[in-house]
Amino acid sequence: MSQDKSLNSGAFGVSGTGDTSGYGGLVRNKVKPGSSERPFGSYFDDVTDELERAFPEFNDAIEKVIVDRDELTLHVKASHLFDTAKKLRDTETLRFEQCMGVSGAHYPEDKNRELHAVYHLLSMTHNRRIRIEVSIPDSNPHLPSLVEVWAGCNWNERETFDMFGIIFDGHPGLTRILMPDDWPGHPQRKDYPLGGIDVEYKGAVIPPPDERRKYQ
Amino acid sequence: MATWRTGMGLIVGLEEKLPSGFVLTSVEKLAGYMRKNSLWPATFGLACCAIEMMAAGAGRYDLARFGMEVFRASPRQADLMIVAGRVSNKMAPVLRQIYDQMAAPKWVIAMGACASSGGMFNNYAIVQGVDHVVPVDIYLPGCPPRPEMLMDAILKLHEHIGDAKLGVNREKVIREVEAAALAAVPTHSLPVFGSSA
Amino acid sequence: MSHDPYASTRETTEGTVYSVTGGDWDSLVTEIGATKEERVVVNMGPQHPSTHGVLRLILELEGETVTETRCGIGYLHTGIEKNCEYRTWTQGVTFVTRMDYLAPLFNEAAYCLGVEKLLGITNDITERASVIRVLMMELNRISSHMVALGTGALELGALSPMIFAFRERELVLDIFEMVSGLRMNMAYIRPGGVAQDLPEGATAKIRATVKELRVNFKDNAKLLIGNTIWLKRTKDIGILDLAGCTTLGVTGPVLRATGMPWDLRKTQPYCGYENYDFDVITADTSDVYGRFLIRMNELEQSLRIIEQACDKLDVLEGQPVMVADKKIAWPSQLALGGDGLGNSLNHIREIMGTSMESLIHHFKLVTEGFRVPAGQVYSAVESPRGELGVHLISDGGTRPYRVHFREPSFNNLQSTAAMCEGSQIADIVGAVASIDPVMGGVDR
Numbered sequence: 025m026s027q028d029k030s031l032n033s034g035a036f037g038v039s040g041t042g043d044t045s046g047y048g049g050l051v052r053n054k055v056k057p058g059s060s061e062r063p064f065g066s067y068f069d070d071v072t073d074e075l076e077r078a079f080p081e082f083n084d085a086i087e088k089v090i091v092d093r094d095e096l097t098l099h100v101k102a103s104h105l106f107d108t109a110k111k112l113r114d115t116e117t118l119r120f121e122q123c124m125g126v127s128g129a130h131y132p133e134d135k136n137r138e139l140h141a142v143y144h145l146l147s148m149t150h151n152r153r154i155r156i157e158v159s160i161p162d163s164n165p166h167l168p169s170l171v172e173v174w175a176g177c178n179w180n181e182r183e184t185f186d187m188f189g190i191i192f193d194g195h196p197g198l199t200r201i202l203m204p205d206d207w208p209g210h211p212q213r214k215d216y217p218l219g220g221i222d223v224e225y226k227g228a229v230i231p232p233p234d235e236r237r238k239y240q
Numbered sequence: 241m242a243t244w245r246t247g248m249g250l251i252v253g254l255e256e257k258l259p260s261g262f263v264l265t266s267v268e269k270l271a272g273y274m275r276k277n278s279l280w281p282a283t284f285g286l287a288c289c290a291i292e293m294m295a296a297g298a299g300r301y302d303l304a305r306f307g308m309e310v311f312r313a314s315p316r317q318a319d320l321m322i323v324a325g326r327v328s329n330k331m332a333p334v335l336r337q338i339y340d341q342m343a344a345p346k347w348v349i350a351m352g353a354c355a356s357s358g359g360m361f362n363n364y365a366i367v368q369g370v371d372h373v374v375p376v377d378i379y380l381p382g383c384p385p386r387p388e389m390l391m392d393a394i395l396k397l398h399e400h401i402g403d404a405k406l407g408v409n410r411e412k413v414i415r416e417v418e419a420a421a422l423a424a425v426p427t428h429s430l431p432v433f434g435s436s437a
Numbered sequence: 438m439s440h441d442p443y444a445s446t447r448e449t450t451e452g453t454v455y456s457v458t459g460g461d462w463d464s465l466v467t468e469i470g471a472t473k474e475e476r477v478v479v480n481m482g483p484q485h486p487s488t489h490g491v492l493r494l495i496l497e498l499e500g501e502t503v504t505e506t507r508c509g510i511g512y513l514h515t516g517i518e519k520n521c522e523y524r525t526w527t528q529g530v531t532f533v534t535r536m537d538y539l540a541p542l543f544n545e546a547a548y549c550l551g552v553e554k555l556l557g558i559t560n561d562i563t564e565r566a567s568v569i570r571v572l573m574m575e576l577n578r579i580s581s582h583m584v585a586l587g588t589g590a591l592e593l594g595a596l597s598p599m600i601f602a603f604r605e606r607e608l609v610l611d612i613f614e615m616v617s618g619l620r621m622n623m624a625y626i627r628p629g630g631v632a633q634d635l636p637e638g639a640t641a642k643i644r645a646t647v648k649e650l651r652v653n654f655k656d657n658a659k660l661l662i663g664n665t666i667w668l669k670r671t672k673d674i675g676i677l678d679l680a681g682c683t684t685l686g687v688t689g690p691v692l693r694a695t696g697m698p699w700d701l702r703k704t705q706p707y708c709g710y711e712n713y714d715f716d717v718i719t720a721d722t723s724d725v726y727g728r729f730l731i732r733m734n735e736l737e738q739s740l741r742i743i744e745q746a747c748d749k750l751d752v753l754e755g756q757p758v759m760v761a762d763k764k765i766a767w768p769s770q771l772a773l774g775g776d777g778l779g780n781s782l783n784h785i786r787e788i789m790g791t792s793m794e795s796l797i798h799h800f801k802l803v804t805e806g807f808r809v810p811a812g813q814v815y816s817a818v819e820s821p822r823g824e825l826g827v828h829l830i831s832d833g834g835t836r837p838y839r840v841h842f843r844e845p846s847f848n849n850l851q852s853t854a855a856m857c858e859g860s861q862i863a864d865i866v867g868a869v870a871s872i873d874p875v876m877g878g879v880d881r
Contacts, residue, residue: 092812093554121683124815125848127828127841142828144815144843148683148697151704155815176686179851202511202880203365204330211364212519219364219516226430232362233523283486287513287877288538288621290490291584295610298603313486328880331483331491331512338484360532365516384621
């Protein structure tokens with residue numbers, strides 16, 4: 025549970041335009057789902073049991089298990105990511121043959137765990153899905169590349185590098201893929217502006233979406 | 241207007257030498273008629289508008305009846321560039337290069353909201369209107385514009401081409417257009433619709 | 438070479454770069470011949486009639502054989518994912534629908550299923566809304582496959598299939614226009630249900646269109662299936678076996694062409710797909726021809742599902758198409774007026790005259806949007822190209838914290854190198870056409 029007054033006080037989060045129509049006393053709680061305890065339900069217990077059996081350092085590697093909205097999320101330490109991924113792919117009872125891709129996320133308030141990389145795995149043999157999440161600090165944004173485990177991660181890792189600045193060690197060719205090759209900055213980070221321009225109308229100018237008044 | 245440069249014109253260069261008068265007007269009419277009835281578009285379909293452009297060229301909304309079914313792949317052979325879709329910052333230099341490779345006389349239709357002004361994507365990745373990169377003759381709004389809207393834009397362009405002036409008449413028109421543009425009020429200073437300002 | 442400023446040579450650290458613009462192939466060949474270079478790197482695209490959109494293919498050639506293929510993408514990157522973070526959850530639908538622009542309803546459906554999962558209202562979606570979603574998605578599958586077939590055939594040199602395919606597509610777009618008001622990018626499927634109910638006579642028109650489509654599909658089938666030239670261009674081209682598909686994360690017709698009957702509509706059903714009777718089409722040749730056959734046969738399966746959906750809709754006449762919870766359901770009832778599609782007069786009368794609560798709901802939902810409890814979710818649908826997944830992260834507010842789309846075209850396009858290296862240039866065109874990438878989805 026985190027209650028961050030500085031970001032969320034005031035229902036309309038206005039600064040500068042003097043919008044007095046909001047109720048300044050409202051503080052919104054930002055609640056994230058916490059860690060889950062066993063039993064997890066449905067196939068999640070099987071998956072975590074199998075992983076523990078196959079992977080003796082399970083308790084060191086897995087930081088947290090979250091079961092939320094019928095989905096299993098394993099938070100893995102960056103140092104154990106490669107081994108966990110290999111075990112998930114190769115163990116007969118787990119067999120997560122396909123990696124759906126890497127998704128990045130940037131949480132600037134989580135000091136030392138700002139950048140998250142999220143891997144969605146699919147097991148066609150057992151018809152299961154799980155999610156692996158890794159958190160790394162902004163000061164050292166390195167993760168092992170999973171291209172050797174699932175070749176399809178190649179472009180996804182390039183995209184995550186392009187958009188968030190996460191550097192994947194061991195990637196065969198980590199370059200920008202969506203932005204032009206010489207683009208500065210990583211656009212989908214929270215500290216990168218949306219980059220729009222003012223729109224001219226007759227007698228008025230409307231600012232771009234990230235600079236307008238907004239509701240929390 | 242935006243696409244005129246010196247030396248653009250018929251092979252003979254006839255129209256450059258004629259004084260303003262009956263003969264020049266007849267040459268203009270003939271040249272305009274020829275050009276507008278076989279305008280060949282270059283394939284520059286980028287995103288969703290490209291699909292509507294293909295639908296405009298397909299069976300139901302047939303562009304062939306205007307002489308435009310051959311979408312030339314090579315810009316060297318094309319007269320009209322229909323920029324159909326959102327132009328990203330990575331694509332902008334390519335767009336300019338294709339435009340430069342087209343031979344004069346050439347025209348540009350900015351098809352769709354994204355090509356005209358950046359559309360709903362007011363962000364880091366999209367060029368806010370292709371007129372930042374190439375001179376545009378017709379802006380066609382819509383997201384995406386129906387094939388019939390595209391045909392309307394093309395027909396308006398045909399009229400525009402058919403009425404285009406050449407030679408000394410053209411120079412006169414260019415000067416008039418420039419003077420009008422310099423004297424115009426900027427959009428954000430225009431009075432708001434219906435206000436008493 | 439020539440003195441043309443657009444067709445010249447320049448020296449770089451990697452060697453000489455030649456720009457060819459047409460008509461000067463002979464001079465290029467003589468010049469390269471003089472350097473005794475066996476390998477040439479050729480750039481195909483991003484503006485090219487045969488690369489299926491703004492795709493740049495960088496080919497290393499040895500004669501006519503391709504030794505290395507790389508794809509350059511990003512020419513259509515629109516920053517949709519970042520833009521969604523500045524819009525409410527419902528407004529996100531209009532952004533998201535423009536990613537894979539040939540299958541807009543699938544983008545919307547995946548996104549809305551994800552939002553509903555986060556809200557926890559997946560079981561509260563009315564049956565009529567789910568059936569309408571299935572109906573529209575299957576119609577979209579037909580129109581998307583038509584473009585895939587038409588443009589694929591066009592790129593391989595067959596011009597008539599394109600006209601036939603677009604003719605069929607226009608019939609489907611007529612239905613879209615009747616139901617949602619727009620031909621493409623409709624923003625029709627919204628979190629909680631669909632934007633508005635089907636108009637009067639919709640099911641009758643859809644049934645008539647299905648009959649017409651069944652007859653029309655035979656034109657393309659007769660023209661291409663078993664056609665010697667078509668077979669020569671597509672048989673045993675672009676082979677990607679099951680091992681390649683699984684490691685590359687390839688799904689959709691490319692995966693089913695290897696023989697694997699993996700279709701999310703059957704294995705992990707959503708929107709009530711378990712209640713429909715249809716087959717999963719596979720092929721066992723793993724080549725371009727197999728994928729083409731799969732797409733042709735999926736059309737018939739989609740028609741079956743559409744007919745079953747129409748039957749269901751006739752039974753469910755009168756049911757609402759939005760969730761009952763007024764704090765989430767999109768408030769306005771749309772109606773066709775003199776100036777287009779907009780709020781119906783009945784609705785305006787209600788919110789302005791009768792019910793203060795409705796007015797407040799309308800105002801709050803349209804300006805502020807509903808709040809989605811914090812968490813993250815991944816929801817996937819089977820789009821015409823493969824598994825379209827959306828990863829949504831909410832921090833409890835009215836706007837998404839992060840929207841990420843796992844587009845099938847992005848992952849499928851990676852397999853171009855595996856499919857094409859060692860083949861001829863002409864085969865690349867066929868292979869890319871069989872993957873059917875939509876660059877809006879690849880670049881988002």
